[in-house]
Amino acid sequence: MQLFARRQLRLTGRWPKGEKWLAGAMIAPAALVIFLVAAVPLVGVLWMSLFHHVLINPNNQPFVGVQNYITQLTSQGFWAAAERSLLFTVASTGIELILGLGLALLMNQPLRLRWILRGLVILPWALPGVSNALMWRWIDQAQYGALNALLTQTGIASSYINWLGDPHIAIYMVVLADVYKNTPLVALLLLAALQTVPKEPIEAARVDGAGSFQCFRYITLAWIKPVILIALVLRTMDAFKVFDTIWIMTRGGPANSTQTIAIYAYQTAYESFNFGGGAALGYLIALLIVGLAAIYIRLLRGGPVT
Amino acid sequence: MTATTTAQPRPRRHKSSVSATALRAGLYLAMVVTLICILAPFLWLIISSISSQADLITLPLSWIPQHPTLSRLAALTVGSTTDDSALGFRAALGNSIVVVTATTAIAMVTGTVAAYAFARLHFWGRNRLVFVFLATYMLPPIALILPLYEFLSGFGLLDTRIALIAVYSGFVTPFVIWLMRGYFEGISTDLDDAARVDGCSRLGALWRVILPVSLPGLFSTAVLAFLLCWDEFFYALILTQTSASQTLPVAINDFIGRHSTDFGMLAAGGLIAALPPVLIAFICQRYIVSGLTAGSVKG
Numbered sequence: 001m002q003l004f005a006r007r008q009l010r011l012t013g014r015w016p017k018g019e020k021w022l023a024g025a026m027i028a029p030a031a032l033v034i035f036l037v038a039a040v041p042l043v044g045v046l047w048m049s050l051f052h053h054v055l056i057n058p059n060n061q062p063f064v065g066v067q068n069y070i071t072q073l074t075s076q077g078f079w080a081a082a083e084r085s086l087l088f089t090v091a092s093t094g095i096e097l098i099l100g101l102g103l104a105l106l107m108n109q110p111l112r113l114r115w116i117l118r119g120l121v122i123l124p125w126a127l128p129g130v131s132n133a134l135m136w137r138w139i140d141q142a143q144y145g146a147l148n149a150l151l152t153q154t155g156i157a158s159s160y161i162n163w164l165g166d167p168h169i170a171i172y173m174v175v176l177a178d179v180y181k182n183t184p185l186v187a188l189l190l191l192a193a194l195q196t197v198p199k200e201p202i203e204a205a206r207v208d209g210a211g212s213f214q215c216f217r218y219i220t221l222a223w224i225k226p227v228i229l230i231a232l233v234l235r236t237m238d239a240f241k242v243f244d245t246i247w248i249m250t251r252g253g254p255a256n257s258t259q260t261i262a263i264y265a266y267q268t269a270y271e272s273f274n275f276g277g278g279a280a281l282g283y284l285i286a287l288l289i290v291g292l293a294a295i296y297i298r299l300l301r302g303g304p305v306t
Numbered sequence: 307m308t309a310t311t312t313a314q315p316r317p318r319r320h321k322s323s324v325s326a327t328a329l330r331a332g333l334y335l336a337m338v339v340t341l342i343c344i345l346a347p348f349l350w351l352i353i354s355s356i357s358s359q360a361d362l363i364t365l366p367l368s369w370i371p372q373h374p375t376l377s378r379l380a381a382l383t384v385g386s387t388t389d390d391s392a393l394g395f396r397a398a399l400g401n402s403i404v405v406v407t408a409t410t411a412i413a414m415v416t417g418t419v420a421a422y423a424f425a426r427l428h429f430w431g432r433n434r435l436v437f438v439f440l441a442t443y444m445l446p447p448i449a450l451i452l453p454l455y456e457f458l459s460g461f462g463l464l465d466t467r468i469a470l471i472a473v474y475s476g477f478v479t480p481f482v483i484w485l486m487r488g489y490f491e492g493i494s495t496d497l498d499d500a501a502r503v504d505g506c507s508r509l510g511a512l513w514r515v516i517l518p519v520s521l522p523g524l525f526s527t528a529v530l531a532f533l534l535c536w537d538e539f540f541y542a543l544i545l546t547q548t549s550a551s552q553t554l555p556v557a558i559n560d561f562i563g564r565h566s567t568d569f570g571m572l573a574a575g576g577l578i579a580a581l582p583p584v585l586i587a588f589i590c591q592r593y594i595v596s597g598l599t600a601g602s603v604k605g
Contacts, residue, residue, distance in 0.1 A: 022508055023427040030420035030439075030479045033412075037454070037476020038442035044453025103340060109333055117337055120344055122594065126587030127348070127580050128537045130555040134562070134576040135351045138569055146350050149367035180347065185598065192599035241446040244539040248559065265448045270544070279452050286449035293444045297437050 042286065048279035055273030068280035078281070080256070081264035088171060088260055089239035092178040096235055097228065099179065100186025107187065108194045118191075125184040133248035136177035140164050140249075164250055167257035174246050174258050178239070186231045193227035194220070226299065233296040237289055261285055351580075354573035355379060362569050378574040391564050395575060397549035398557035402579075405467050405553055406535040409474040414528055416475075417482025422512050424483065425490035426498060436487060443480035447540040455544060465547045473541050478531050485530070488600055489523035490516065526593035533583050533594075554579040 052064045072078045107118050124132070139146045140163035151157035163173045202215050210218075221228075243262045246252060252259035252267065259267070265285060269278025354362060355378060357371035381387040382395050423429075424436045454473060455464070463469040493516060501511035517524070539555040546552045552560075558575050565571045587594055 019427045019508070020429045023423040023429040023432075026423035026427070027420045027435075029416040030483060033416060033472075033475050033479050034439060034442050037473055038445055038450065041450035041453040041457075042445065044456070045449055048452055102336075106333065106336055106340065111330075111333055111337065113334075113337065117341060119588070119591065120341060122587045122591055123344055123348060123584060126533065126583045128555060128583060130537075130539050130558050131351075131576040131580040134558060134572060135347055137562075138354060138573060138576075139347060139350060141569070144363050144365070144367065144569065146367065149369075153366060180343075184344075188595055188598060192595075237444060241448075243448070244555065247539075247543075248562065262446065262448050269452060275452060282446070282449035282452060285446050289444055289446050289449075290441060293441045296444075297440065301437075 045279045045282050045286070049276060049283050051276050053274075053276040053279075055275070061276075064276070068276045069284070072277060072280050072284070077264065078261075081259050081261045084171065084258065085240055085260040085262075088175060088178075088242065088258075089236055091172070091175045092182070092239050093232065093235040095175070095179050096183045096186050097232060099183045100231065101190055101228070103183060103187035104190035104194055107191050121184045121187060123184075124181050125188075127181060129181065129244040130248055132181045133177055133245045136173065136180070137164065137249045140173050165254055167255045170250055170254060171258050174249055177245050177249060178242065181245075182235065182238070186235065189227055189231050190224060193224040197223045230296065230299050233292060233299060237292045237296065240285070240288060240292070348580075351573050351577055354570055355577045357570055359568065359570055378571055379578065382574055382578055391561065394549045394552070395554075395557050395561070395578075398552045398554050399578070401467055401549075401551055402536065402553040405470045405474065405551075406532055408467075408471045409478055409535045410528055410531045412471065412475045413478035413482045413531055414524070417479045417527075418486050418517075418524065419512075420479075421483045421486035422490055422516065424487045426495070427508070436483065439480040440484050443477050443484070445477075451541065451544055454541075458545065464545060465551050467551045469545050470542060470551060470553065473545065474535050474538060478534060481534060482527055482531055485527045485597060485600065486520075486523065489520055489527070493519060522593065523597075526590070526597035529586060529590045529593055530597045533586065536583055 049068050050063060050065060051061045052067070053061045103121065107114055107121065127135070142148070142160060142162040142165055145163070147163060148157070148160040152160065161169070164170050197220050201219050205215050205219060240260075241262055242260060243266065246258050246260060246263055247266075250258045252263040261281070262285065265278055265281035268274050268281055353369070353371060356374045356376060358373040358375055361368070361371040361373055377385070381389060381392045383399070387393065424432060458464050458469045458473075463472075497515050497519065498511050501515040506514060537555070538553070539559070542553045542556045543559060546556055549557075558572075558579055561572055561575050
């Protein structure tokens with residue numbers, strides 16, 4: 001009886017018409033929140049970026065068109081910050097992918113004690129960004145920090161190094177803190193992909209005389225490539241947005257050496273109180289992120305391994 | 307043929323067993339090194355938080371504290387204290403709990419209902435809209451904060467927890483939609499049909515049939531949403547000013563200014579902010595890993 005009714009349901013179009021209205025009602029609350037907190041501000045920031053708006057002169061906000069964009073895109077400060085962002089992004093994302101792949105392969109080995117590693121790998125990921133940055137700020141501290149103590153006590157370094165006070169070194173210490181926190185995420189994503197790699201082609205290739213490296217290169221790596229790409233885009237997006245790690249560790253210093261574009265935009269708006277310029281920078285960063293998000297979404301829709 | 311299959315592997319096996327042992331030793335070594343790299347920094351944070359100031363500024367550094375003390379951890383949580391910044395930190399702990407819990411609840415309800423519509427109902431622009439939502443989740447806060455600040459100050463909501471809850475709901479909701487839509491799509495539509503045959507409406511099917519079988523997915527999504535909010539720093543830095551609404555990340559940021567040389571106090575603050583997410587991560591590990599990988603590995 002039920003079976004018959006089910007078949008009829010299927011034949012006669014399952015659910016009643018008018019689902020559009022139901023769908024609209026179900027999506028409306030979420031859409032309203034997202035509209036108010038994301039879509040409206042995104043238009044608002046574009047609007048604000050077209051006006052000359054600085055704190056010292058709040059009552060005079062003339063419309064200046066794209067002048068804020070021209071000012072920013074021709075300023076040395078912006079390009080220096082963009083260069084630092086690029087350095088931070090390439091360094092942190094590159095190291096995280098390489099270490100993450102190594103860690104995923106290690107966790108995928110049939111070792112008796114691998115559950116310990118799988119269990120503890122989540123720790124750095126779970127640390128709040130601010131706690132992680134504070135922890136590394138303290139480890140890298142020039143006088144009493146653990147890193148200097150460790151390196152001198154083991155004889156690797158002969159003198160103390162001012163890790164966060166040296167403009168040539170500080171950005172790499174920020175990269176290190178970012179790598180510590182985010183490598184586990186990359187590793188967990190790649191581990192999930194590795195666990196779906198089929199065994200048969202590898203066995204077949206072995207029979208045909210392929211070596212371990214060839215099997216890894218042409219079968220394993222080729223199979224998990226879509227997930228590697230997803231991890232790459234995901235990390236690139238986050239690295240371009242990075243704020244908390246750098247702000248807590250160095251405030252963008254010393255001598256602006258860790259001032260990435262997000263820090264630069266924040267300081268333009270909230271330390272120089274140039275809101276028009278800050279809005280233009282914010283909009284430029286949003287455009288960059290939306291471009292990356294489009295790539296990310298295309299990768300997801302491309303149907304990587306499930 | 308039998309001769310080749312039995313004869314050939316022999317010399318190889320002998321050779322490979324030596325290299326296999328070396329490989330195993332190498333793998334275990336790599337594992338130990340990795341574990342040290344993962345644990346040592348966090349362990350040092352814990353040790354620092356219970357070391358006396360004298361222990362921390364001894365040169366050369368002695369790694370084991372001579373005078374361990376729980377006084378800072380107590381001052382920042384339950385012990386009696388008159389220190390202003392410790393009281394501010396406690397207020398921030400309370401604010402974080404309120405803001406994160408309320409945001410997670412709001413985003414879970416609105417996001418799950420919307421996710422069901424995206425997964426099951428047929429309407430124009432369905433796929434496009436869900437990706438637009440996903441893209442809003444990825445927008446950088448720096449791009450949205452200037453207008454948000456203006457709106458919220460227009461409504462007199464600056465330095466309130468309500469402002470934070472509203473703003474956080476804006477980026478946690480699309481995150482919930484994304485994960486729950488994926489989860490619902492993994493559930494057979496036969497269940498919906500069966501519920502329909504038994505006389506359920508769409509919403510009835512969601513409530514009585516789909517949600518009960520989605521509990522693991524709901525749980526892992528809620529945990530990830532909670533961690534996402536707990537971590538948020540940028541919006542809170544700009545939208546909060548006093549202990550009426552400051553959350554833990556902002557309180558820690560203030561700590562750095564006030565206790566710039568009290569390293570133990572800083573470590574204690576960082577540790578307390580880290581404990582809830584770390585404990586949740588260890589307890590709910592399976593759900594977190596499945597949620598993380600489902601969101602990005604599957605389409």
